[in-house]
Amino acid sequence: xxxxxDEPERTRVRPFLARHGSAGRSDRRSVGGPRPFVLTSGRxxxxxxxIGLETQVSARYPNDxxxxxxxxxxxxxxALCAEPLxxxxxxxxLRLHFGVAxxxxxxxxxxxxxxxxxxxxxxxxxxxxxxxxxxGLRALK
Amino acid sequence: MDYARSSSFPTDPRPGxxxxxxxxxxxxxxxxxxxxxxxxxxxxxxPLTTEAVMTSEGVGLDEPRSGSGKSTTTVAMDFGSVTxxxxxxxxxxxxxxxxxxxxxxxxxxxxxxxxxxxxxxxRLVDCHGAVDYFEQCGLPFxxxxxxxxxxxxxxxxxxxxxxxxxxxxxxxxFDARNRISVRDxxxxxxxxxxxNALGRxxxxx
Numbered sequence: 001x002x003x004x005x006d007e008p009e010r011t012r013v014r015p016f017l018a019r020h021g022s023a024g025r026s027d028r029r030s031v032g033g034p035r036p037f038v039l040t041s042g043r044x045x046x047x048x049x050x051i052g053l054e055t056q057v058s059a060r061y062p063n064d065x066x067x068x069x070x071x072x073x074x075x076x077x078x079a080l081c082a083e084p085l086x087x088x089x090x091x092x093x094l095r096l097h098f099g100v101a102x103x104x105x106x107x108x109x110x111x112x113x114x115x116x117x118x119x120x121x122x123x124x125x126x127x128x129x130x131x132x133x134x135x136g137l138r139a140l141k
Numbered sequence: 142m143d144y145a146r147s148s149s150f151p152t153d154p155r156p157g158x159x160x161x162x163x164x165x166x167x168x169x170x171x172x173x174x175x176x177x178x179x180x181x182x183x184x185x186x187x188p189l190t191t192e193a194v195m196t197s198e199g200v201g202l203d204e205p206r207s208g209s210g211k212s213t214t215t216v217a218m219d220f221g222s223v224t225x226x227x228x229x230x231x232x233x234x235x236x237x238x239x240x241x242x243x244x245x246x247x248x249x250x251x252x253x254x255x256x257x258x259x260x261x262x263x264r265l266v267d268c269h270g271a272v273d274y275f276e277q278c279g280l281p282f283x284x285x286x287x288x289x290x291x292x293x294x295x296x297x298x299x300x301x302x303x304x305x306x307x308x309x310x311x312x313x314x315f316d317a318r319n320r321i322s323v324r325d326x327x328x329x330x331x332x333x334x335x336x337n338a339l340g341r342x343x344x345x346x
Contacts (some may be wrong), residue, residue: 050251052251052252053232053316058160089187092189124164124255127338127342130331133164133225135230136223137225137324137328140183
């Protein structure tokens with residue numbers, strides 16, 4: 001199927017995510033190195049707070065000139081997070097393995113480039129929260 | 142990665158844009174049962190999906206329902222979101238209920254309000270992994286039988302019996318293509334989650 005692509009696919013990160021047929025969109029290109037966790041120096045976790053799929057991330061200093069000194073993957077994450085975004089979305093849009101995105105986001109939070117809304121991990125057993133979700137969904141048309 | 146921030150730093154921190162509080166519901170089930178369809182039906186962003194042509198790894202193992210016309214199969218995770226109000230955003234994570242994706246499940250279930258298990262009445266066995274997992278970890282869940290072509294081939298009682306789920310687990314038919322039907326399916330999950338949460342509160346201490 002390779003000949004169908006508009007440009008050479010560089011999916012060294014998540015080869016199983018290759019989009020046959022719809023490839024070629026520039027935002028679908030992978031960033032990264034030969035193996036997923038090379039980007040994280042082999043780390044699969046950081047010391048910081050728990051980062052989940054839905055954890056909201058935003059850039060603290062979107063126009064920080066120092067961002068340009070960061071490695072490409074880090075720059076791409078900061079650029080995406082001008083508006084709050086979930087880690088799952090970062091992972092999908094940059095085609096980074098979720099585990100890799102989580103480590104890089106943790107690093108960027110530790111270095112002050114990103115804000116994590118980690119204090120607001122919702123309590124799934126809070127009846128009031130569940131009621132708010134129910135009311136919100138009922139309003140969907 | 143140590144960037145000291147001095148007081149002369151050129152740009153001010155952004156004025157506090159408070160991100161919404163994220164909540165999530167897991168949408169689980171076998172291959173080709175309509176998880177992606179269900180997520181897409183209610184999501185207000187185009188679902189970010191990792192759905193791709195089945196890899197050689199999956200060939201022979203994961204046969205989509207014959208006649209469903211589905212040429213691609215979810216090999217990883219797809220998700221969408223519904224902004225309920227400016228403070229609350231619901232994420233829907235679709236996941237194949239397969240043991241070889243088990244590495245993701247802890248992250249999926251952590252903090253989830255509940256799960257919708259989507260089943261195809263002709264291939265009930267596909268959802269066993271998901272049902273087992275949610276029972277084990279105590280996540281409230283409901284079973285939605287996707288009515289392919291508007292019909293299901295067994296009664297809901299037969300399906301409940303075949304799945305051997307508890308009487309307290311809702312089993313109902315829905316249409317994964319229909320936004321209101323999917324919304325109602327999620328409401329069933331949330332009712333179950335609410336019962337569960339109130340039950341916890343009632344236990345003293």
